[in-house]
Amino acid sequence: MARLFTPQYKQRGRVAAAVVTMAAGAAPFVVGLLIVQVLPEDRGWLPATVAGLSFAAGALLPWAAQNVMGLAGNGALRRRLQQLLAAEHPELDFRNALFVGFSPGERLHVWHGETSRDVGFLWVEPGGLVYYGDGYNWCLPRGFVDHVDISPPEGGMQRVLVRWHVPRWSGRTFSLEAREANTLRRAREATLELHRRLREWARSEGEAEEPLAVTLGLPPTDMSGGQVVEEPATGSCATILAVAIITLVTIWRVAGTLFSYGLLYQAILWAGLISVVGALATGYLLHYLQAWEAEQRKRRRA
Helix, strand or coil: CCCCCCHHHHHHHHHHHHHHHHHHHHHHHHHHHHHHHHCCCCCCCHHHHHHHHHHHHHHHHHHHHHHHHCCCCHHHHHHHHHHHHHHHCCCCCHHHCEEEEEEECCCCEEECCECCCEEEEEEEECCEEEEEECCCEEEEEHHHEEEEEECCCECCECCEEEEECCCCCCCEEEEEEECCCCCHHHHHHHHHHHHHHHHHHHHCCCCCCCCCCCCCCCCCCCCCCCEECCCCCCCHHHHHHHHHHHHHHHHHHHHHHHHHCCCHHHHHHHHHHHHHHHHHHHHHHHHHHHHHHHHHHHHHHC
16 A cells, blocks of 8 residues: 655645744734834834734744644545555445554654654454554554553643553553544544543443454554654754854844834844744754654664
């Protein structure tokens, strides 16, 4: 089956999200500068109002853009994957399937900028969990499941942790994220609902368990290529310091010059614009450093 959730797909999503978020953060200040520029000489309280609204919009719009762009293309990805799986496995009934993101391991990792290593469809059966995805197919009998937990919020993200075991082997964990949504906020709500459903399923009486109707391998445990979210990549501190210095010097040169000419509100708006661009650029540079370091580690192992 052709792969859909590839590093190239993830990279396109990261670039699109970076461009839209950067534009959303910069646009209010650009509009504010244009308005202040064309105001009459007797401006009164108008410039201060424009500057205040620009700062408020500059803080809110990037958050809204990230909320929307975080799962951009998710609906199309779901439809295309369902079509491919239906062609390869005609016996699958997608009416009761949940579209989820899957990652092995307990700690939150980033895989080429995504917190899911794979995406696919999950069936919650009385006898266990069945998963058909873009890269993996697996099933997990309910008797192997130990606990179903929810991860603490890291960067606003939460995932359902399924702790399981194999007889005579130590415990293992994988995580799931509900992707039956088009925004990050709704995805978080859907993930909490998935946690509630799986927890009730795991706690239900097991006497009437039915055997799984499919025979697939157990969930994969290989975490190579992932970068732990709370572990900064090499060079992160130097990157933050360098961008901060560049941002401050640019503010001093641009806003300071405008202030010396008495253009107070233009100086304030330019300072806000440069600060927002610098902050957003820092965040995306750190994401790229994490993805680059994970890829280098994967190549060294290979």
